[in-house]
Amino acid sequence: MKSQAKKPRNTTKTATKKETKTPIKKINRQPRKVFDKKFIDEAILRLPDLFSQGQTLEEVCVHLKVSPRKFYYLLEEFPELAEAYEYAKVHAQAWWANVGRLGATGKIDGFNATCWKFNMQNRLGWTDKSEQKQEINISDVTPWDSIEDVTEE
Secondary structure (H helix, E strand, O other): OOOOOOOOOOOOOOOOHHHOOOOOOOOOOOOOOOOOHHHHHHHHHHHHHHHOOOOOHHHHHHHHOOOHHHHHHHHHHOHHHHHHHHHHHHHHHHHHHHHHHHHHOOOOOOOOHHHHHHHHHHHHOOOOOOOOOOOOOHHHOOOHHHOOOOOOO
């Protein structure tokens, strides 16, 4: 009797009607085309809440349906929006500072201080303190007495 080689089993499943995934809620991802006074007023009111959980500008722009580039343009065109943005950024910075304080005092389980530190360096421009020492050897300096005055001739 000849031994027949076994065919490898097909391990990939084909989706049946019962195995279809639940559809993802569709979100209108179209960029906003109208930037009227109503939009500006709404954005001014929403900015502090949008930044209140430490969100980045890009995350806030997704909620406002505007690109970061367009948002910066709007900041130049509408001073009241720029003022609200500066105030709202403080909310994000305060949130991150609070996370660091809670983590440092042990109130956040699994807090990663290194990750938090790098996050703060990238977000707020924090840097590590570096000390630089400079030594000058006095014997290498030419005494003023030995310098010739070339102005008098």
